[in-house]
Each structure stands twice: as C-alpha cells, then as structure tokens.
Amino acid sequence: MNNVVNGSGGLRIENNGPVTKNENQKTTNHIYLHPGERSGEFERWMREIGGLLQIDREYSALKPLLDLIVAVLEPDRIFLIPHPAIEKCDVKACMEIILILDGWEYDLNRNEPIVRSILELVCLRQSIIVFNLFAKKEWEKKLEKEYYYYMAHCRSKFLVFSGNPYRLIDSEDSSIENSKEIFSGKFNNQITKTERFLEKCKTLLSDDEVIPDLAYALISSCLKQIYSLVISTFSLDIPVLSGTCKELEEMAARVLPQLRGQIKKNIDNYPTLDVLDFENFEDDKLRMKSRIPDMVELERLLDIAKIAFEQKMVVLFGRE
Structure with a gap:
C-alpha cells in the first residue's frame, strides 16, 4: 500500500x-x-x-490487566508467553509477561520492589502470572548482542503491546535455533547432575537414624539444586547459590512459572527454631518432618521442571 x-x-x-x-x-x-x-x-x-497489537482469544481476559499496566507504567514493549497446564501434576496454566520499561536505566534495580508491588496489586486475582522487568537501553543492548534469553523470548510472535514507533526486528532464524540448542544442552547436562544428586541424598535419608539437621541440609541442598538447574539454563544474570530457597523459587518461577508454590513447607524457617524447645531425638525428627519437604515432594518438583521446560521449548520454538 x-x-x-x-x-x-x-x-x-x-x-x-x-x-x-x-x-x-x-x-x-x-x-x-x-x-x-x-x-x-x-x-x-x-x-x-499502542493497546494490544495482537492477543489470542483465549487470553482476552488479560486485556483489562494489560491495559492497566500500560496506563500505570507506560512500558515500551510487552511480551506475553503462555505456559501450558501440567495436568499430570495438577499444575495450572501460567502466563509469563515481559515488560520493557523506558526511562528506568539508572533506577530500575532500586525501584523494582516498588514496580513489583504495583504489579502485584494489579494482579491481585491473577496468581498465575509472573513478570520479568528490563530497562529499555539495557534490553536493546543485550538483544543486539544476541543474548540467548532475549533472542528467544522477545520476538514479534510474543509481542502484545508496543509504545514504540519502530518495528521490532527479530533475530535471524539460525540465531534463534542456536539459542534453542543452548537451552536444551544446558538443561539436559544439569538434569543428569541433579538426578544423581537427588539419588545420593535419597540413599542417605533412608537411614532411620539420620540426624534431623543433616536431613535438613540434604533436603535444602536438593531443593536449591533443582531451582539452580532452571535458573542457570536461562542465564538471567542473577545469583544462584547465595539465596534462600524462597528467593531461588521466585527466580526459577520467572522462567518456568509452574514451579511457583509447589513446595508448600517453608524450609527456610527450619533452622530458626530453638533447639531447646525439643527434649529428645524423636521430637526433633517431628520438628523436621513438619518443616521441610520430603524426597517425594522434591522428585515431583523435578518432574514438573522437566515437563515445564519441554513445554516452554515448544512454545518458544515450535515442535520439531
């Protein structure tokens, strides 16, 4: 025309x-x-x-929420990536929303808690949504340098809002395919390591006389290993080993939202209990069992991570 x-x-x-x-x-x-x-x-x-450029009918319920985000934060771009349900594990479908924010180059890290508080308020009834926030200039640099995460996620097929008068340019097909191979290679290598780690811990925990504090250390390490597996696969430049289990869960859920809330017990609270409140070994074991997950829960979480990863690869890159 x-x-x-x-x-x-x-x-x-x-x-x-x-x-x-x-x-x-x-x-x-x-x-x-x-x-x-x-x-x-x-x-x-x-x-x-600059409202919704494209949105599937099945996601139309998100339109008021996205319009509100646009009005409050005035993002440069919004990308929407669906994560299917995992019926086998009774896990609901989730939505990953990537926000590119203009004018936040120097204070996004400092003000991110404020932004996330706004988003949590906006999404009060939408617990199935996770957000990833990036400052525009930093995002453009990393996209230009073909960082794998940005190439795979920030593409026109996932773009639902643009406040920018310039067209989004996708990376070459070969570069996108390369990002798929990188993700799959890293995940599969780490899966082998994680499965061996869990198997060794399971053997140690099968001893009825295992000391509760040792059991806590093993379970905590297994849980962190699963979350670290997910985080390191997508390499979002965030610390993996220094955080609490809850912090690592939030980091992992940023890329595989189905992991959020799957471990119901707050394992991080276990060491804070006063040992003097318990008089004998059996009481200590009861304390441990009430506060930390068991191997069955961890194996289920790893299973969810495997399925969620394969589903995301299909969403991002299509079926082979």
Whole structure:
C-alpha cells in the first residue's frame, strides 16, 4: 500500500514491506499517526493504538490487566508467553509477561520492589502470572548482542503491546535455533547432575537414624539444586547459590512459572527454631518432618521442571 496522509496531523498508513538485517532497523509500524502540529493528540492516540497489537482469544481476559499496566507504567514493549497446564501434576496454566520499561536505566534495580508491588496489586486475582522487568537501553543492548534469553523470548510472535514507533526486528532464524540448542544442552547436562544428586541424598535419608539437621541440609541442598538447574539454563544474570530457597523459587518461577508454590513447607524457617524447645531425638525428627519437604515432594518438583521446560521449548520454538 502507498503512503496515505489525511491532512496535517492525520492518519498515515505505510507498508514498508519485509525488513532485512541490512535495511534501516528504525522502520515505522504499518499504521501510525503522524503528529504534525497536534503532538498532544498524537501522544493520546499512540497510547490508544499502542493497546494490544495482537492477543489470542483465549487470553482476552488479560486485556483489562494489560491495559492497566500500560496506563500505570507506560512500558515500551510487552511480551506475553503462555505456559501450558501440567495436568499430570495438577499444575495450572501460567502466563509469563515481559515488560520493557523506558526511562528506568539508572533506577530500575532500586525501584523494582516498588514496580513489583504495583504489579502485584494489579494482579491481585491473577496468581498465575509472573513478570520479568528490563530497562529499555539495557534490553536493546543485550538483544543486539544476541543474548540467548532475549533472542528467544522477545520476538514479534510474543509481542502484545508496543509504545514504540519502530518495528521490532527479530533475530535471524539460525540465531534463534542456536539459542534453542543452548537451552536444551544446558538443561539436559544439569538434569543428569541433579538426578544423581537427588539419588545420593535419597540413599542417605533412608537411614532411620539420620540426624534431623543433616536431613535438613540434604533436603535444602536438593531443593536449591533443582531451582539452580532452571535458573542457570536461562542465564538471567542473577545469583544462584547465595539465596534462600524462597528467593531461588521466585527466580526459577520467572522462567518456568509452574514451579511457583509447589513446595508448600517453608524450609527456610527450619533452622530458626530453638533447639531447646525439643527434649529428645524423636521430637526433633517431628520438628523436621513438619518443616521441610520430603524426597517425594522434591522428585515431583523435578518432574514438573522437566515437563515445564519441554513445554516452554515448544512454545518458544515450535515442535520439531
């Protein structure tokens, strides 16, 4: 379609055709409003047509929530990545939302708790949603340098909102395919290590006379190993070994949301209990069992991680 302009500050429609890596990447969207002398009106309309670019009917219930996020945070882009239910393990479907925020280059890390509090309030009734937040300039640099996480997740097929007048340029197919191989290789290597780790711990825990504090240390290590497996696969530049189990769970849920809330017991509280409150070994064992998960729960969590990972690979890259 040729350019069509309807008066000063009116509607402009362009069709720029396919864009290759060699062409100017600052290419306008197919439809936009030319501001002319009416910049205020232009910005108002940009917010309106910068609503949902594309969203499947099955996710239409998210539209009010996404519109509210747009109004409050004015993101540069929003990407939406579905995570299917795992019926075998009675795990509900989840949604991963990636927000690219403009103007947060120097204070996103400092203010991220505030932003997340806003998002938690917005999503009060949507516990199945997880968010990943990135400052625009940092995100653009990493996308340009073809960091695997950004290439795989931040693609036009997952873009549901753009407040940016420039078209999103996807990475080359070969680069995206390479990110798939990297993810799969890292995950499979770590799975072998994790399964062996859990098996060794299971053998030690089968002893009826195992000391409760040793049992706690083994279970805690197994749980951290599972979360670290997920985090290190996607390499989001976050510390893996120094956090509590709860912190690592939140990090892992950022990329595989189905892991959130699967371990009901708060294992991090176990060492804080006063040992003097317990008079004998049997009481101490009861304390341990009430506070920490067992191997059955950990094996179930690992099973969920395996299935969730395979599902995400299909969502990101399609079936082979």
